[in-house]
Amino acid sequence: MKPALDYYEDAPYFQRPRIEWPGGKRLALWIAPNLEFYELDPPANPQRAAWPRPFPDIDGYGTRDYGNRVGAERLMRVLDGYPTRVSVSLSTALCIHHPEIIEMGLNRDWEYFSHGIYNTRYAYGMDEAQEREMIAESMALIAEHTGQHCDGYLAPALTHTESSLDLFAELGGLYTCDLFHDDQPTPIRTRSGARFVSVPYSLEMNDTIVYVVNKIEPRRYGEMLKAHFDRLYQEGADSGTVMCIPLHPYQVSHPHRIAAFRDALDYICGHDGVWHATAREIARHYLDRYWHGA
Amino acid sequence: MSLDPSYLQYPKRRRGMDHDRYPFSMLHERPPLRWPGGKPLAISIVVAVEHFPLNQQGKPFKVPGGMTTAYPDLRHYSLRDYGNRVGIWRVLRALDAAGLPSSFAINAAVIDRYPTLARTLAARGDELIAHGLHMDALHHQGLGENTERDWIESARDALAAIGPEPRGWLSPAKQQSALTPDLLHEAGFAYMLDWVNDELPYRFSTRKGSITAIPLSTELEDRFVMLNNLHSEQSWVTQVSDAIDWLGSEASPSSPRLLMLLVHAWVVGQAHRIAAFETLLARIARAGACLLAPSAVAAAGAKS
Numbered sequence: 380m381k382p383a384l385d386y387y388e389d390a391p392y393f394q395r396p397r398i399e400w401p402g403g404k405r406l407a408l409w410i411a412p413n414l415e416f417y418e419l420d421p422p423a424n425p426q427r428a429a430w431p432r433p434f435p436d437i438d439g440y441g442t443r444d445y446g447n448r449v450g451a452e453r454l455m456r457v458l459d460g461y462p463t464r465v466s467v468s469l470s471t472a473l474c475i476h477h478p479e480i481i482e483m484g485l486n487r488d489w490e491y492f493s494h495g496i497y498n499t500r501y502a503y504g505m506d507e508a509q510e511r512e513m514i515a516e517s518m519a520l521i522a523e524h525t526g527q528h529c530d531g532y533l534a535p536a537l538t539h540t541e542s543s544l545d546l547f548a549e550l551g552g553l554y555t556c557d558l559f560h561d562d563q564p565t566p567i568r569t570r571s572g573a574r575f576v577s578v579p580y581s582l583e584m585n586d587t588i589v590y591v592v593n594k595i596e597p598r599r600y601g602e603m604l605k606a607h608f609d610r611l612y613q614e615g616a617d618s619g620t621v622m623c624i625p626l627h628p629y630q631v632s633h634p635h636r637i638a639a640f641r642d643a644l645d646y647i648c649g650h651d652g653v654w655h656a657t658a659r660e661i662a663r664h665y666l667d668r669y670w671h672g673a
Numbered sequence: 674m675s676l677d678p679s680y681l682q683y684p685k686r687r688r689g690m691d692h693d694r695y696p697f698s699m700l701h702e703r704p705p706l707r708w709p710g711g712k713p714l715a716i717s718i719v720v721a722v723e724h725f726p727l728n729q730q731g732k733p734f735k736v737p738g739g740m741t742t743a744y745p746d747l748r749h750y751s752l753r754d755y756g757n758r759v760g761i762w763r764v765l766r767a768l769d770a771a772g773l774p775s776s777f778a779i780n781a782a783v784i785d786r787y788p789t790l791a792r793t794l795a796a797r798g799d800e801l802i803a804h805g806l807h808m809d810a811l812h813h814q815g816l817g818e819n820t821e822r823d824w825i826e827s828a829r830d831a832l833a834a835i836g837p838e839p840r841g842w843l844s845p846a847k848q849q850s851a852l853t854p855d856l857l858h859e860a861g862f863a864y865m866l867d868w869v870n871d872e873l874p875y876r877f878s879t880r881k882g883s884i885t886a887i888p889l890s891t892e893l894e895d896r897f898v899m900l901n902n903l904h905s906e907q908s909w910v911t912q913v914s915d916a917i918d919w920l921g922s923e924a925s926p927s928s929p930r931l932l933m934l935l936v937h938a939w940v941v942g943q944a945h946r947i948a949a950f951e952t953l954l955a956r957i958a959r960a961g962a963c964l965l966a967p968s969a970v971a972a973a974g975a976k977s
Contacts (some may be wrong), residue, residue, distance in 0.1 A: 634932075
């Protein structure tokens with residue numbers, strides 16, 4: 380085990396080269412619904428139990444299934460009212476289980492990136508060949524079922540090994556969502572030296588962290604989103620910032636929560652200086668203009 | 674270090690679900706469903722009346738709300754029993770003052786221990802739902818089929834002794850074994866409230882026929898919001914209110930919506946919470962919704 384990560388250099392926030400977003404926008408906003416499939420009876424992983432209750436954990440399973448049966452479409456209808464761009468963190472087995480959801484996203488010009496095969500199959504304990512196989516298969520599923528090249532990766536259930544980022548970069552990925560160290564894109568050093576970047580995702584604004592871990596009230600989540608936006612928008616006048624809103628249809632789409640999210644989105648989208656972008660567009664813009672100079 | 678090769682094999686990766694209990698279906702694609710009375714939004718209130726045993730075994734896990742300290746846990750035992758002695762009577766008075774119907778999910782042990790309460794609930798004519806033997810009688814794989822069948826039939830018969838044979842079932846802690854739906858169907862139950870994966874009733878396959886699954890809005894339960902999340906009573910009312918507003922805005926005659934609200938006599942029946950429950954009941958009364966018993970919800974679902 381290493382005492383620290385060595386993916387990125389020291390780069391004090393207010394002393395970096397200025398980032399300019401297209402059209403002189405201040406803040407790049409991307410929406411990241413996690414479309415996931417959790418298995419009822421996954422094989423055991425030596426380091427993490429898939430479910431807190433014994434088989435069949437219909438409480439945990441049913442909660443996630445709600446996201447696909449009810450939440451996904453409800454979230455789509457809200458997002459349809461705004462110019463936001465969406466990049467999906469995808470349990471890629473969903474391409475096979477529920478292709479109708481994938482199709483609905485494609486009709487909205489959504490980007491898909493890999494969130495592993497299932498959110499009940501963890502990287503913990505995999506050797507490098509196994510993890511490479513898992514990541515490569517997930518990228519292949521996206522290519523086959525969406526026609527898109529998989530440019531981004533968020534590890535399934537945020538389960539990582541020391542090799543996860545190296546492997547994804549070697550397999551042709553452009554960006555990782557697994558690091559939470561910054562509000563701007565960061566060049567990431569991997570063992571192959573590939574052009575590779577971290578695009579800010581967020582745990583602080585992640586609905587599951589907010590609702591399940593921190594047990595925040597729905598309307599307060601809306602206020603947190605606005606406050607997060609306000610500061611990044613203000614700072615973005617000097618150098619472009621990134622705001623990501625990571626969502627889970629099984630959390631944010633509950634009828635007692637969705638209005639608070641919509642109200643925050645309404646507020647954010649009322650600002651002219653927002654670049655509505657996909658994660659891929661943010662990564663490419665940064666890689667093309669700033670990666671070498673950072 | 675590496676994982677067994679089976680960890681990278683996916684034998685149930687196929688179209689639809691990874692089990693055979695129900696087909697995948699998205700809410701917005703459902704066939705038309707009509708509530709009695711024709712209103713687009715239905716609300717169903719379920720009050721849980723529960724007994725938490727002092728000698729908790731905790732198999733296969735300690736039930737949420739159960740005993741916590743070393744034996745004998747007088748504080749949690751009696752605090753939960755408060756619901757059966759005081760809380761439920763406050764809840765009944767609040768329901769009657771609001772003029773709203775409710776159904777009651779009752780542990781068999783409550784019927785045994787509180788005969789006056791059992792007779793009162795039966796005499797109201799509201800729907801009574803079997804809620805297992807007690808809160809430490811969790812349904813799980815370790816029970817075996819015969820024991821689980823006996824538990825289900827005993828809980829059914831305890832209710833049948835004070836009123837009509839129950840049509841509905843709520844497992845303690847919503848915990849099922851892999852056989853629970855089959856045994857419920859075979860014991861004559863028309864619906865179960867355990868699966869939380871939807872907002873409308875749907876058909877759920879068992880080994881000899883089908884049962885209706887009616888999902889409860891677990892994340893709006895009094896216990897979940899106020900005791901698990903530690904949100905205030907006022908916030909709970911706001912959250913349920915926001916849900917009513919949203920579902921009302923989505924509901925249409927061709928695509929109705931449903932709010933299934935579970936509350937617990939030992940939670941909302943506390944003196945400091947009952948006013949919030951009364952506020953919420955007034956909000957529900959103004960919602961323009963039809964108030965349905967779960968069996969009416971199940972019947973409407975079966976026709977869709």
